[in-house]
Amino acid sequence: MDPLKCNAAVAVVGAGAMGAGIAQVVAQAGHPVRLLDQSPGAAARAVATIDQRLARQVAKGRLDEASRQAIHGRLQPVEHLHELRDSALVIEAIAENLAAKQQLFAELEALCTDDCILASNTSSLSITALAAGLRRPQRLLGLHFFNPAPLMALVEVVPGLASDPGIVQCLHQTLLDWGKQPVRARSTPGFIVNRVARPFYGESLRLLQEGAADCATLDALLREAGGFAMGTFELTDLIGQDINDRVTCSIYEAYYADPRFQPSLIQQELVAAGHLGRKSGQGFYSYAEGAQRPPIQQLHSNAKISDCVLEGDLAWAMPLVQRLEQRGIQVLRRDGPGLLRVGDAVLVPSDGRLASQRARDSGQGNLVLLDLAADYQQATRLAISCNAGIQPHALDQAVALLQQAGLQVSRLSDTPALAVLRTVAMLANEAADALLQGVASAADIDLAMRLGVNYPLGPLAWAERLGLGHLLQVLENLQGAYGEDRYRPSLLLRRRVAEGRNLHD
Structure with a gap:
């Protein structure tokens, strides 16, 4: 017609x-x-x-x-x-x-x-x-x-x-x-955007509930490292906590209580208190006249670093190495399992395991896990987490190295997949399941998430940039850490990894 x-x-x-x-x-x-x-x-x-x-x-x-x-x-x-x-x-x-x-x-x-x-x-x-x-x-x-x-x-x-x-x-x-x-x-419930976007809210809310970091720090990481226009808590305050909670509850009920869409007790408590965000003057943040945002938690080092050692390939974090070199840090290269050494510290991109588990598995005593950044050249902040028992001087060396690359460093508690990586992995996983179930084409899913909620990349394109094998590993490790069906990898993701194909193929 x-x-x-x-x-x-x-x-x-x-x-x-x-x-x-x-x-x-x-x-x-x-x-x-x-x-x-x-x-x-x-x-x-x-x-x-x-x-x-x-x-x-x-x-x-x-x-x-x-x-x-x-x-x-x-x-x-x-x-x-x-x-x-x-x-x-x-x-x-x-x-x-x-x-x-x-x-x-x-x-x-x-x-x-x-x-x-x-x-x-x-x-x-x-x-x-x-x-x-x-x-x-x-x-x-x-x-x-x-x-x-x-x-x-x-x-x-x-x-x-x-x-x-x-x-x-x-x-x-x-x-x-x-x-x-x-x-x-x-x-289908939530169509494209309201369904695929649920992890953007759900994972930050869970990190807050678990005490991984405070609202201001988690919001800053999603903006300054993840490239999102707003963090979860400032965005839900803008939308209205009641509206955001109602959409989550509706999708959760429509999918017969699938744990991937589980509503947040913290958000429900805000709604019960009438703390609905900007429209009520109080949500996760106060909007009273003269109210100031809480400070962003970050580490600082006075140490000076001149060089570090790259052993192998850091996979999706390799642009961080280029940024170090551009800032005058000498990077010595040699074969190895994919890590950066600076002093006594060992820095590795998160693969979804707890830092303490990974330190035990690898035998590395001073392990610092690096979060994902949408663009390591443009990011101004990066999250890290560390194994229990890390030596203070080793942590200081790692922070100094990242600072000299021009990054503010925010430390999270030892939490699986940190903040940006966890959020992106879950967004990509939900998008893959929507694609598997024929909700929309891969191109329309990515376009909808960029135009509808202003994501820096479509979640399926982001998954392919990370590498589907890496993404699958992160999700499997997340599921292993929590023991919950919430983090189950999409069948389509497993299938495409086995076939050696991308999600847009």
């Missing part, structure tokens, strides 16, 4: 932040838009807010006044459902309640013509379930926009079991005409 014609009327039901944002997108694309909300006056207030946003764009020179007026003229707030009867497309953006959405779609089906397309902006509910009670379920599918809709390019296009492929193609092409980047996803 062809995309919707530009003069086709589009209705949006729900004038909250998402509904108003979607209405703005559609009006900017040239469609007449009718905006409806059950709360009297809400649609008119939303249109006024949209106009204020557009006026700011004019003031900044990003939009001309004639365009602003044209867009505003295409936005019509309405108060009654029957005013949507001649719409070519109706996009539902009401609260995440299955029964309420089903009732709305039943009313729309009775009201609108048979060729009207129905779409839901649900972020996690089953499209198949939403359409199940309709006379013509084939005309309903999911269009999951991301907030703020006018700025975020990604839209997940989610057909249910009954959705007409022609309608799916029509809306895919329509979204391209609207300047959006559509990705296809099966109607």
Whole structure:
């Protein structure tokens, strides 16, 4: 099917932040838009807010006044459902309640013509379930926009079991005409982004619960080493602890209590206390006037290091060696098992084992494990962990070496796979399982995670950069350390390692 014609009327039901944002997108694309909300006056207030946003764009020179007026003229707030009867497309953006959405779609089906397309902006509910009670379920599918809709390019296009492929193609092409980047996803809990992103939240929450480090330090590591735009705790404070917890609980329940999606007791306690983040003034951090962030925990050394010894290959951490050399550290190379020696310290990239276990296995008494960095040339911070009983002077030598490379060093307790490596490994593992289960293509999974949540790399591409064999080893060691099914490696990952193929093949 062809995309919707530009003069086709589009209705949006729900004038909250998402509904108003979607209405703005559609009006900017040239469609007449009718905006409806059950709360009297809400649609008119939303249109006024949209106009204020557009006026700011004019003031900044990003939009001309004639365009602003044209867009505003295409936005019509309405108060009654029957005013949507001649719409070519109706996009539902009401609260995440299955029964309420089903009732709305039943009313729309009775009201609108048979060729009207129905779409839901649900972020996690089953499209198949939403359409199940309709006379013509084939005309309903999911269009999951991301907030703020006018700025975020990604839209997940989610057909249910009954959705007409022609309608799916029509809306895919329509979204391209609207300047959006559509990705296809099966109607499974969380679709792509909300499912694959769960480990980003879950692993930091678990590290906090285990006392591996504090919020500020873990957030700094994900930003300054992992390359993520925000750390877990500042991001969930922005999203709202109640919203983030509700999505996690929904996916956990939908997957029949799979431990990979287990909610956090710490987050649930915040919600119970009303500490919801920025909107309540208190979450993991305080947002009271004048409140300051807690300090980031880091080590410091006054020692000066002139050289170190590289034995073998450090695998994905080899760019760190290049950075050392660029900073004037002489690196002596010789054969070996893949480690750096500086004084009495031995530095190795984490493979998911505890530092103390690895020291015992290798016979190395002063072992320092290195966390992952998205880009060792650009990172400003790196996490380390050490075996129990490491000599203080050896730890100081390791810290001095990393400092001279221009890195701040944050020490975690002896925890499997540290912070960034653990997070990336679990994101990649979840993405691999989504690929295995046919939720989306490898390209769409990576694109969705880059555009939808601003990850520096798609998780599948990141897995291939690390090496699938290394990633599998990290996950197996994580699972061995915890003895939990939460860390089970994806069958697809095992299969591709056995085949010698990548995830995008």
